[in-house]
Amino acid sequence: MKKNRLCAIINLIEPAEALLPLTEQRPLGTLPFAGRYRLLDFPLSCISNAGINTVALFLPRNGRSVGDHVRSGKDWDLDSLRGGVFTFPYNDLAVVAAQQQAEARHHFYDNYIQFLRKSGAEYVVILGTQNVNNIDISALWRYHQQRNNEMTTVYKFLPAEQVAADDQVVTLTEYGKATSILPLAEANIPAVATMVPKSLAIHMIDVRRLIELLQEANRQGQAGGLNLVLKHAVMQNNTSAFEYTGFQANIRSIQDFYAANMQMLLEKNYQALFFSKRQILTKVKNEIPSFFSRDSQVENCLVGTGSYIEGAVTHSVIFRNVLINRRARISDSVIMQGSRIGAGTVIEHAILDKSVVIGPNLKLIGTAEQPLVIGKGQHVYQQKEVVTQ
Numbered sequence: 001m002k003k004n005r006l007c008a009i010i011n012l013i014e015p016a017e018a019l020l021p022l023t024e025q026r027p028l029g030t031l032p033f034a035g036r037y038r039l040l041d042f043p044l045s046c047i048s049n050a051g052i053n054t055v056a057l058f059l060p061r062n063g064r065s066v067g068d069h070v071r072s073g074k075d076w077d078l079d080s081l082r083g084g085v086f087t088f089p090y091n092d093l094a095v096v097a098a099q100q101q102a103e104a105r106h107h108f109y110d111n112y113i114q115f116l117r118k119s120g121a122e123y124v125v126i127l128g129t130q131n132v133n134n135i136d137i138s139a140l141w142r143y144h145q146q147r148n149n150e151m152t153t154v155y156k157f158l159p160a161e162q163v164a165a166d167d168q169v170v171t172l173t174e175y176g177k178a179t180s181i182l183p184l185a186e187a188n189i190p191a192v193a194t195m196v197p198k199s200l201a202i203h204m205i206d207v208r209r210l211i212e213l214l215q216e217a218n219r220q221g222q223a224g225g226l227n228l229v230l231k232h233a234v235m236q237n238n239t240s241a242f243e244y245t246g247f248q249a250n251i252r253s254i255q256d257f258y259a260a261n262m263q264m265l266l267e268k269n270y271q272a273l274f275f276s277k278r279q280i281l282t283k284v285k286n287e288i289p290s291f292f293s294r295d296s297q298v299e300n301c302l303v304g305t306g307s308y309i310e311g312a313v314t315h316s317v318i319f320r321n322v323l324i325n326r327r328a329r330i331s332d333s334v335i336m337q338g339s340r341i342g343a344g345t346v347i348e349h350a351i352l353d354k355s356v357v358i359g360p361n362l363k364l365i366g367t368a369e370q371p372l373v374i375g376k377g378q379h380v381y382q383q384k385e386v387v388t389q
Contacts, residue, residue, distance in 0.1 A: 006141060007054040007083075007121035007207070008047045009112070010040070011128050011226050012066060013090065018253040021375035022353060023062075029129035030065040031257065032336050032354070034264045034274075035302035035317050038069055039251065041282045042134065043127040048076040049278040050137035052125070053083030056115045058226070061090050075283050086115060093223060105221035109214040112226065116207050116214075124207050126230065131200045132249040132260060134278055140204055140242050147240040150209045151233055153178050154202035156244045157195040167250070168199040170234075170241055178241040181231045200244060203230050209237065247272040258351055258371045261317045261334045265300055287320060295326060304337070311341070325360070332368065350374065362386060 016023035022031060029040040047055055055078055059066055066087070072078075073085035088111045093101055116124060123144065125137055135154065144152040155170040155178075163169065165185040170178050180187075181199050189196060213236075217229050233239070247269055249260035263269045274280050290307040292298060297312040304320035311328030318324075319336045325343040333350045341347065342360030349366035351373045358364065358374070359381035366372030372386075380386060 005121060006050070006052050006123045006125065006137075007056070007116070007119040008043075008052050008137075009056045009058065009115070009124060009126045009226070010043050010047075011058050011126060012040070012063065013058060013060045013225060013227075014128050014130050015252075016060075019251070019257060021373060022254065022257065022351070025062065025376055026065045027060045027062055028251065030069055031251070032319060033132070034261060034270075035304045035319055037280065037282045039129040039132060040066065040069065041280060042132055043129060044070070044073075044076045044078070045280045046127070046133075046135050046137050046278065047125070048078060048281060050125075050141070052137070053078060053080040054119045054121065055083070055085050056112075057085060057087045058111070059087060059090050061092065063087075063090065069283055071283075076281050083119075088112075088115070091223075102221065105223045106218050108221075108223040109218050109226075109229075113211055113214050113218075116211050119207070121207050123204060124210060126203045126205070126226065128201045128227075130251050131202070132247075132251065132273070133200060133202075133244060134246055134273055134276055134280060135200075135202060135244055136278060140202075143242050144204045144240065149177075149238040149240045151203060151205040151237045152240040152242050153181065153230075153234055154200045154242045154244050155197040156200055156248050158198045158248075160194055160196050163196045163198055164252070167252075168201070168231075170197045170199050172197055172241055176241055178234050178239040180235050197241075197243075198250070200248065201227065202244075203233075204242075205230075205233065205237075209233075246276070254351070254371065254373060255369065258334060258349075258368075262315075262332070262368075264302060264317065265315055270302075285320065293326075296324075311343075319354075333371075353377070356380075 012029045014028045016028040030038050078085050166183050168181050169184050169187050171180045251257050287306040290303050293310040296309045299314045301316050303318045306321040309324045310326040311324045314331045316333045321338050322335050323340045327344045328341045330347045333347050335352045336354045338355040339352045340357045344361040347364045349371045350364050351371050353376035355377045356374050357379040
């Protein structure tokens with residue numbers, strides 16, 4: 001790919017309320033995943049693997065952790081003299097004085113337009129972080145050019161039982177073009193369909209055309225966000241549809257997040273996501289290997305570096321610098337960075353956020369359908385405190 005022909009936008013303004021308390025202090029995009037990654041690492045890596053060197057990050061309200069993680073973009077080879085990572089703050093109309101809100105609506109997309117103009121690119125790819133995948137953007141770009149349409153949207157066929165009524169799906173013509181993106185409940189998809197084309201919220205569009213669409217949204221005072229503009233664009237333009245066939249996980253809720261991490265314990269899923277020709281990159285942290293005592297028992301787990309394990313751990317995802325004391329038993333759980341588990345404690349079907357401390361001889365028991373969640377930095381020393389989490 002000739003550099004500078006393609007730029008990228010990562011839209012981090014995504015619904016995250018269903019993931020509370022995990023998203024209380026961070027956006028969806030910086031949720032830890034699979035033992036050492038963040039959800040944001042996946043679009044960043046896909047962009048880097050395609051040779052794109054100009055990227056815009058549009059932040060939500062609680063976007064501080066994005067800057068902490070990405071910084072200059074060096075770990076994704078995005079610290080280019082001719083491009084780089086550009087961050088834009090959340091455009092919050094709620095903090096604008098009432099008498100100025102009407103005018104502000106007519107400038108809602110100014111930052112997007114400014115970035116696109118200064119990028120000098122012909123095409124832009126827009127991604128989010130809710131859908132975990134490892135898409136080949138170079139292949140998407142070639143497909144977009146071959147079809148000679150102004151826009152291309154990406155979908156994946158999923159079994160109908162895996163698609164919720166409010167999930168966004170792509171309606172397709174018999175010739176493979178996209179005509180709309182709608183919630184499944186509103187889409188004209190036959191009830192007998194066994195496979196459903198779920199939208200991955202990844203789009204490629206000519207920069208010139210996207211600028212026109214954003215300018216029109218400004219003129220109309222439409223402040224519904226970039227995703228809404230793109231959904232309307234699918235209906236307004238000749239839009240190609242690109243099928244993604246690799247691993248995908250949709251992170252909409254606590255249960256989705258838990259299930260996606262558990263899926264990483266299946267070798268075929270882990271290999272499909274992380275061991276293709278397109279490497280998934282993350283922020284480099286040089287740490288010592290994890291220590292496993294003679295009495296420890298570890299089976300079918302992902303374990304990050306710097307951990308110290310004396311207890312028994314099965315079918316779990318353990319992040320960096322986790323301490324699991326003797327006689328502790330952990331199964332079917334996600335234990336995030338810096339957490340401490342006391343001796344004799346039993347944890348099943350739980351998610352422990354970063355820097356959680358659990359005292360000795362406690363029981364934290366959830367279910368696969370409703371995992372128990374302990375919020376970031378909480379300290380639990382008595383059994384009665386577990387009930388209130």
